[in-house]
Amino acid sequence: MKTRVVIDPLTRIEGHLKVETVVEDGVVVEARASGTLYRGFEQMLSGREPLDAVQLMQRLCGVCPSAHAVAASQCLDNAFGIMPPNNGRIIRNLIQGANYIQSHILHFYHLVALDFVRGPEFPPFVPRYEADYRLPKTTSDQIVSHYVQALHIRVKAHEMSAVFSGKMPHCASVVPGGVTVTPTVDKVTTFLWRLKELQDFINNVYLPDVMIIGEVYRDYADIGAGCKKMLSYGAFDLDNEPLVSKRQRLFGMARYVNGGLLPVDPAKITEDVSAAWYRSASHLSPAAGETVPDPKKAEGYTWLKAPRYENAVYEVGPLARAVIALTRRSDPVHVNAIESALSHLRLQRENLFSVMGRNLCRAVETKILADAMAKWVLQIKLDDAVASDYKMPETAQGYGLWDASRGALGHWISIRNKLIGKYQAVVPTTWNASPHDDKGQAGAIEQALIGAPVKDVEHPFSVARIVRSFDPCIACAVHLVTARGKLLRKMNVV
Amino acid sequence: MKSQPPWDVATSALIESGKSLDLKHGFSRRSFFRWASAGTAMTAANEAFLPKLGAQIKEAVQEYPIVWMQASACSGCSVSVINTIHPSIKNVILDQILPGHQLFLNYHSTLMAAAGKLSTDVARETASKYKGKFLFLIEGAIPTLDDGMYGTLGEEKGKPVTMLEWVRQLAPSAMAVLTIGTCAAYGGIAAAKPNPSGAKGVGEVLDSMKISTPVINIPGCPCHPDWFIGTVARVLLYGLPKPKELDEHRRLKSYFGKSVHNRCINRDLMDDGVFSTKFGEVGCLLELGCKGPFTYADCPLRQWNSGVNWCINVNAPCIGCTEPGFPDEHSPLYQKR
Numbered sequence: 001m002k003t004r005v006v007i008d009p010l011t012r013i014e015g016h017l018k019v020e021t022v023v024e025d026g027v028v029v030e031a032r033a034s035g036t037l038y039r040g041f042e043q044m045l046s047g048r049e050p051l052d053a054v055q056l057m058q059r060l061c062g063v064c065p066s067a068h069a070v071a072a073s074q075c076l077d078n079a080f081g082i083m084p085p086n087n088g089r090i091i092r093n094l095i096q097g098a099n100y101i102q103s104h105i106l107h108f109y110h111l112v113a114l115d116f117v118r119g120p121e122f123p124p125f126v127p128r129y130e131a132d133y134r135l136p137k138t139t140s141d142q143i144v145s146h147y148v149q150a151l152h153i154r155v156k157a158h159e160m161s162a163v164f165s166g167k168m169p170h171c172a173s174v175v176p177g178g179v180t181v182t183p184t185v186d187k188v189t190t191f192l193w194r195l196k197e198l199q200d201f202i203n204n205v206y207l208p209d210v211m212i213i214g215e216v217y218r219d220y221a222d223i224g225a226g227c228k229k230m231l232s233y234g235a236f237d238l239d240n241e242p243l244v245s246k247r248q249r250l251f252g253m254a255r256y257v258n259g260g261l262l263p264v265d266p267a268k269i270t271e272d273v274s275a276a277w278y279r280s281a282s283h284l285s286p287a288a289g290e291t292v293p294d295p296k297k298a299e300g301y302t303w304l305k306a307p308r309y310e311n312a313v314y315e316v317g318p319l320a321r322a323v324i325a326l327t328r329r330s331d332p333v334h335v336n337a338i339e340s341a342l343s344h345l346r347l348q349r350e351n352l353f354s355v356m357g358r359n360l361c362r363a364v365e366t367k368i369l370a371d372a373m374a375k376w377v378l379q380i381k382l383d384d385a386v387a388s389d390y391k392m393p394e395t396a397q398g399y400g401l402w403d404a405s406r407g408a409l410g411h412w413i414s415i416r417n418k419l420i421g422k423y424q425a426v427v428p429t430t431w432n433a434s435p436h437d438d439k440g441q442a443g444a445i446e447q448a449l450i451g452a453p454v455k456d457v458e459h460p461f462s463v464a465r466i467v468r469s470f471d472p473c474i475a476c477a478v479h480l481v482t483a484r485g486k487l488l489r490k491m492n493v494v
Numbered sequence: 495m496k497s498q499p500p501w502d503v504a505t506s507a508l509i510e511s512g513k514s515l516d517l518k519h520g521f522s523r524r525s526f527f528r529w530a531s532a533g534t535a536m537t538a539a540n541e542a543f544l545p546k547l548g549a550q551i552k553e554a555v556q557e558y559p560i561v562w563m564q565a566s567a568c569s570g571c572s573v574s575v576i577n578t579i580h581p582s583i584k585n586v587i588l589d590q591i592l593p594g595h596q597l598f599l600n601y602h603s604t605l606m607a608a609a610g611k612l613s614t615d616v617a618r619e620t621a622s623k624y625k626g627k628f629l630f631l632i633e634g635a636i637p638t639l640d641d642g643m644y645g646t647l648g649e650e651k652g653k654p655v656t657m658l659e660w661v662r663q664l665a666p667s668a669m670a671v672l673t674i675g676t677c678a679a680y681g682g683i684a685a686a687k688p689n690p691s692g693a694k695g696v697g698e699v700l701d702s703m704k705i706s707t708p709v710i711n712i713p714g715c716p717c718h719p720d721w722f723i724g725t726v727a728r729v730l731l732y733g734l735p736k737p738k739e740l741d742e743h744r745r746l747k748s749y750f751g752k753s754v755h756n757r758c759i760n761r762d763l764m765d766d767g768v769f770s771t772k773f774g775e776v777g778c779l780l781e782l783g784c785k786g787p788f789t790y791a792d793c794p795l796r797q798w799n800s801g802v803n804w805c806i807n808v809n810a811p812c813i814g815c816t817e818p819g820f821p822d823e824h825s826p827l828y829q830k831r
Contacts, residue, residue: 007610008648011603014569016647018654036654038637038644039566040690044683049826055813056821059683062570062716088774106573114607124587124599127616128607151576151583158577159799165808167798168577169570169716172810175773181808182776190802293690295643387774464609 002029005457008036010467012111014063015474017433019445019467023454028463031442031449033433034302035474038277042291045423050076050392050415053423054174057411060425061473062169063106066099066161067404068411069174071425074244075411076176079398080390083240087386088178090376093236093250094191095165095174097373101198102157102168103405104318104366105206107471109150112359115465116213117143131461134216143212146205153201160194163187178387183380191377199370202363207341210363214345214356221351224466226448227313228353230256230320231431233264233410235403236372244401250372251321251365251403252328255309261327264309266399266410269426272306275299275435282438287397287412289424306434306443307426315444316407316431317470319352322361326352333371337364358469392418404428406471429473445470556595558730559620559628561664562602562674565657566645566684566693567634570716571675572604578719579800591723595730597629603647614648614655621664629729630668630707635677635684636661636699639692661699670708670734671696674722679711679745680818687822695818697744708734711745715815720796721749741790743818754812755786757794776809783828785814 001024008018016037022030041060045053054072058065070092077083084092117140118133119125133140158168164181165171173181181187214221233244234253241247245263255262271289273282277300280290286307294300314320325334326349341360342349351357396415403409407428414421434443442450445467452462564572576583581591587605590596599605601617608616620628634657637644642658649655665671673696676682684693697709712725725746728735741747763769763778770777778784789812797804805812814824824831 006649008654009603009609009613011606011609011613014604016564016645018649036646037566038691039684039693040688043688043690044686049829051828052821052826055827056683056686059568059570059715062568062573065568065570110605119607120588122598123616124602124606126607127612129609129612148584148588155577155579155583155800159802162799162803166803166805166810169568169573170815172805172813173808175810177773179808180773180810182774293644295640385774387772389772 003457005454005460005463007460007463010464012114013468013472013474014061015472017467017472017474019449019463021449021454021460021463023457023460026453026455028449028452028454031446032301033304033435033443033445033467035304035433037474038293038303040291040293042289042422042424045420048420050079050413050418050420051176053411053413053420054176055170057423057425058170060427063103063473064099064404064406065169066096066165066171066174067402067409068425069171070096071400071402071404071409071411073174073176073400074402075398075400075413076390077398078400079396079413079415080176080393082177082388082390083242084178084388085385086240087183087380087384088388089237089240090379091164091179091181091183091386092174093376094373095161095171095179097236097369097376098157098161099168100369100405101202101366102154102161104362105150105154105157105201108206108210108359108363109147111471112468113143113147113209115461115468116217119144119147129459129461129464131459135212139212143209146209149201149205153198156194157198160191160198163191175387177390178385181386183382183386185382188377188380192374195370195374195377199367199374202367202370207363207367210359211341211344214360217356218345220355220465221345221347221357222354223452223462224355224448224469225353226315227444229312229314230323231264231309231314231316231408232320232324233401233403233408236369250331250369252324252330253401254324254328255314256320256323256327259327261324264401266401268310269410270308270311271426272308272437274306274438276302276305278305286410286424286426287399287414287422289412289422291424302435304430304434306437307431308437311437311439313434313437313441313444313447314431316403316428317358318362318365318405319358320407321365321403323352331368334365334368337368355465355469362471394418406473407431427473429470432470433472433474445472555590556730557598558596559598559600559624560602560631561600561617561620561628561668562631562633563617563647563657563660563664564603565632565634565647565678566637566691567675567677568683569604569633571633571678571714572602574714574716575674575719575722577799578723581723586723592727592730597726611648617660617664621667625667627669628667629726630664630671631674632661632671632678632696633674635681635693636696637684637691637693638699639690644691658699661696662703662705665700665705665707668707670710670729671700672725672729673697673709673711673713675717676713676715676815676817676820679713680743680820682715682820709744710735710740711743713743713745713750713816714791715820718793718796718798724749749792750790750816752790752792753787754789754791754793754806757792758786758806759794760806770809774809779806779809779811781830782811783826783830784811785817785824785831786812788824788831789814789817791816
């Protein structure tokens with residue numbers, strides 16, 4: 001018997017997501033992920049002053065605004081033909097790095113942990129899906145206590161970001177050419193001390209908790225594999241090379257396909273809209289992208305477009321960055337951290353393509369990044385410039401490619417008469433939660449759901465665990481998407 | 495061994511002995527607070543002391559069910575509010591927000607354990623069971639174009655339910671509607687030209703539906719945690735604000751009564767004629783488009799993120815994010831208005 005199982009809203013993620021599956025004999029056989037809110041940022045940006053993009057595009061997402069701030073400012077840097085000075089580059093990295101840490105800790109403790117740990121018996125912890133909670137009570141209680149500790153510690157990560165960004169969410173100091181903040185010794189020290197506290201938490205609480213859950217829920221290292229093609233633009237610039245593909249980054253830019261790495265050419269990215277509520281043409285490159293909503297489109301089931309690289313589906317995010325690091329082997333610290341975690345859990349590299357693999361890669365990169373930031377902050381030179389000058393061009397094109405905490409984030413701009421002609425963004429969750437494309441290929445999350453075990457259709461917790469392992473952020477993703485439409489097929493208990 | 499903070503002891507006792515909200519599932523807050531204060535086991539003396547302490551304060555505890563709906567939002571206001579330090583976020587969502595006052599976050603889609611219908615049923619139940627007693631908190635604007643189909647939340651009988659419909663159904667039975675952030679208050683970013691989804695602030699939507707539930711706005715992009723806590727505290731401790739406490743935009747004058755410009759840290763630079771004309775330059779930011787003179791908020795005194803910083807202190811112009819005209823009336827952001 002086939003049963004239609006709908007989770008709407010899928011909570012404990014950012015934004016409005018509906019997940020619809022068809023379960024047959026206890027296994028997911030079809031899956032649809034739908035973004036259910038449309039705001040229309042591309043339409044809003046058109047005709048505005050280009051500088052405003054950095055502030056406005058951050059408002060796509062209050063969880064990862066600094067990623068949009070950096071992507072938008074790099075997009076404008078590219079259009080203006082400038083690069084920030086060292087201070088500007090480093091401070092942007094610190095602002096964004098602090099928010100990566102904040103976002104990853106929040107994701108694990110406040111969004112994901114309750115899938116594996118039984119929370120207290122009062123709201124917002126009840127009601128809940130009655131899942132197969134397996135941890136012994138003392139361990140479970142301990143992780144719940146870390147939920148509270150993590151609430152406090154993530155506040156410090158935001159404070160760290162605000163030391164250089166002015167405020168979070170929505171940072172004030174990131175601008176084309178660099179940043180506006182004057183670095184001072186008190187900012188450096190207050191940043192370092194908070195970072196030290198966060199490093200202690202990451203090493204002694206976050207990583208151990210991820211390992212505990214990884215051990216007890218061993219089967220989730222085999223569930224939710226997905227498409228196994230990985231894309232990362234890389235993040236955290238280590239030099240000022242104008243060409244992004246040649247720039248050194250802490251996390252490198254690449255595609256992972258069949259065990260090997262391939263280069264990324266942004267010209268090969270297109271967006272399909274056959275299953276999305278848009279009337280505009282399918283298969284356009286983001287630079288030429290159009291966004292004409294059509295909420296009544298019969299074949300549509302989501303506001304998300306379907307980005308594809310050479311027509312192929314890719315997954316983005318911490319797993320992609322980790323697999324690329326493992327394959328490239330240029331950063332021994334990152335490689336060792338992942339490999340020792342795998343061996344501790346008696347897992348193979350192949351197990352990374354899973355619910356547990358995603359959560360593990362996220363935790364490991366939090367540590368790698370925090371340790372790197374402790375060095376970067378000391379590279380700031382107090383008296384040096386923080387921003388490069390720019391001249392607003394009459395006409396220009398630009399793009400900014402940069403990994404947000406959730407994965408590959410691209411901004412594209414065209415400037416006409418010193419105003420924004422077109423602005424398009426392709427964000428991490430548009431890749432991961434994309435719908436079926438023109439060729440009928442399912443998106444990354446949809447693919448990961450196929451085959452998932454669902455014993456009780458009233459409590460489809462495995463579906464939620466898979467989706468949440470991607471850390472979806474729908475507010476970002478659906479700026480590009482249209483209204484809500486009909487189901488592809490009606491399948492209430494077929 | 496650290497001793498149990500007295501506040502937690504009192505709270506545990508209250509929850510154990512006080513009346514609960516009588517939801518489907520019983521509470522076990524006491525055991526929760528044992529977990530939550532990791533490594534701080536309760537002493538025998540505390541255990542003996544508990545019932546007495548609990549009994550004394552029991553009558554005073556007020557409980558407020560909350561439905562926090564995210565509409566056309568970016569979640570930034572939720573993320574900002576959980577940055578609160580006094581009270582801590584633990585106090586706000588798990589404990590007492592103010593001594594003797596407890597919020598029950600029955601529905602908040604980013605934090606709650608439940609998903610799908612299980613979660614939206616809680617919102618409906620809360621509204622019907624606590625008619626006139628629950629607080630309806632809305633984050634994000636309400637899409638109204640094409641009867642609201644640009645934003646939906648959950649489904650009923652297989653059909654998506656629009657955010658507009660949620661407001662229509664829940665707002666009339668709320669004690670008050672508090673809007674969290676500029677989008678919910680005035681439309682904000684979601685309503686920026688050409689406003690593709692017909693997004694509107696909640697107050698305007700309620701007026702158009704002739705729903706008379708009081709609305710108090712807590713704007714900001716995002717909303718500052720202190721503004722949120724303070725506005726909620728005003729309602730819990732003293733009831734709904736009197737008209738004279740609110741300005742014409744339905745926000746508390748105590749937070750939004752004076753302009754950023756009047757209390758700016760760069761007034762001396764302005765008086766000395768030192769103006770910043772390019773990014774990264776120290777000086778009064780008026781030439782870089784600072785909207786401080788048109789923006790009413792206490793940022794210069796309060797600052798952001800536990801008071802570590804704020805926009806103008808990093809040489810970034812105020813963009814007027816607490817104002818009804820944000821962002822369009824303040825655009826271009828970096829040009830003098």
